[in-house]
Amino acid sequence: MNIPMATKPHDRLAAALNSDLEAVDGLIRARMHSDNAPRIPEVTAHLVEAGGKRLRPMLTLAAARLCGYDGAHHLKLAATVEFIHTATLLHDDVVDESEKRRGRPTANLLWDNKSSVLVGDYLFSRSFQLMVETGSLRVLDILANASATIAEGEVLQMTAATDLNTGEDVYLKIVRGKTAALFSAATEVGGVISDAPEDKVQALFAYGDAxxxxxxxxxxxxxxxxxxxATGKNVGDDFRERKLTLPVIKAVAQATPEEHAFWQRTIEKGRQEDGDLEHALSLMAKYDTLNATRTDAESWAAKAQAALAPLPDHELRAMLHDLAAYVVSRLS
Amino acid sequence: MNIPMATKPHDRLAAALNSDLEAVDGLIRARMHSDNAPRIPEVTAHLVEAGGKRLRPMLTLAAARLCGYDGAHHLKLAATVEFIHTATLLHDDVVDESEKRRGRPTANLLWDNKSSVLVGDYLFSRSFQLMVETGSLRVLDILANASATIAEGEVLQMTAATDLNTGEDVYLKIVRGKTAALFSAATEVGGVISDAPEDKVQALFAYGDAxxxxxxxxxxxxxxxxxxxATGKNVGDDFRERKLTLPVIKAVAQATPEEHAFWQRTIEKGRQEDGDLEHALSLMAKYDTLNATRTDAESWAAKAQAALAPLPDHELRAMLHDLAAYVVSRLS
Structure with missing residues (x-):
């Protein structure tokens, strides 16, 4: 599944969707503007212009183009998903008390938690206005449900992530909330706005989800x-933040009583000491959970590729196919 | 404008709308429920069941009933506005770092800021699902615009409220964002869902706004x-939180250079000392700004009453009329 750097599918998608993407950027800038509250574009620009990959808007644009859409609502929906994404990043930073995002200080450190909470709310409301402008109740229904899945997943993560009983099923719910719900909504609305046949809409949903x-x-x-x-994050942030993710969940499932006590102390009780991260990594190595996790990621990428079958044979479909391989190629 | 306690218009409205209100309560409980994240109903119930007056849902129900509505969507919209209200309270508590709400400890103290931010987001998304279920794009448009006004008003308050140049015009924008936008949306959607004639919809909007x-x-x-x-808040909270409101704005507008320096130190710079609140109160007394503020409130209440004229002569209209007097009768 290796892709040479020179032909990153993400860059090829950006090139193929270039004029649409420029229109989306213009729309984002226009809708961030606020006469009353200049703090809003200030905080948002920090995020939106921080080298974000525009992955979610590209999914919507590619889905609509793949289905032959020739209107302008796909631009609004692409801006919608980017606004929702940015709003959740702002709120996540408050919740996680993170200090770095995309390699730069987070908005809550540069300004304050208040700005992150309120500007996030503002972006949600702006995204809501944009999607209402499409006049499609089905689009609104999809995005309302995605918003609920996102919010519920975040709360679930907060309560379940430090609980050692959290298994792979709950992890999957959290992952859908954190990431997959917006990906699948982004692709699905691209099909819906194009009035694509139901099997193609479902294919787009399944691709985005996987x-x-x-x-x-x-x-x-x-x-x-x-x-x-490379990642703009510190290795082991999730461990330090006591966030159970798949590599640890797989190690906990196989833990000896002594190892279980280690996970209890460090994750459940949060009493971490020097050397704990190194020990955690050694336990993941013992059970080979990093490789097992990579295999899972690759299997979902393969599902995403398979889901594309009902869609028309098109250069954008080929790029989406390669994109699925690319998101896991970072791992090898 | 005094109303005897025994006939509080709020209680009379609650009695007249009793069966609708019970249905709304049932809907709120059902939609708060989350299999995945039990923390959600826990945090929300703390607020929703904390003796909230259900003022906003009653406005929607009364508006719909006044317009002869006989469907069931008004219940969903009443639950929608209560969810939006509760979500903004949760986020406000984080932003204000408040410790009391309705006389009880705030959710962010009982749980944590994370819960307040994320459960607030969850309630927004639930309200979004509820309003989509009404199938009315105009309702969605009204509520999307109200959400944007609310969010923008909050950001404006954050940046403008400690700036002594903030005049009564900016204060009014903040007040519309904080409170009036949701009141006017609550009444307006009640009319829209009933397919009421445009003059009645506008009358309902104007009533809610004022x-x-x-x-x-x-x-x-x-x-x-x-x-x-009586209020469940501490006297002078706004002063301590450096929040410019009308009584202070009116005093700043008439301040001597020495008084202006006092406001600069305490509000703009936030360097407050013992006795500052008492001095602030003495300056408000000097310029009689508490009475001037009360006169403004009464004048808006009168505007609200006048706005009701185009609506049918009905016991609910009489109660809404009395309600406008009641919200300012607390002041005398």
Missing amino acids: LGIAFQIADDLLDYQGDSG | LGIAFQIADDLLDYQGDSG
């Missing part, structure tokens, strides 16, 4: 095996 | 003249 899961599992794996320079 | 402004001005005044037992 791609999002592959993406998030890969992200959680990189937290333990990536290097800070 | 009622909300009267209500918020009264609330800001009570912060300086109420007693903690």
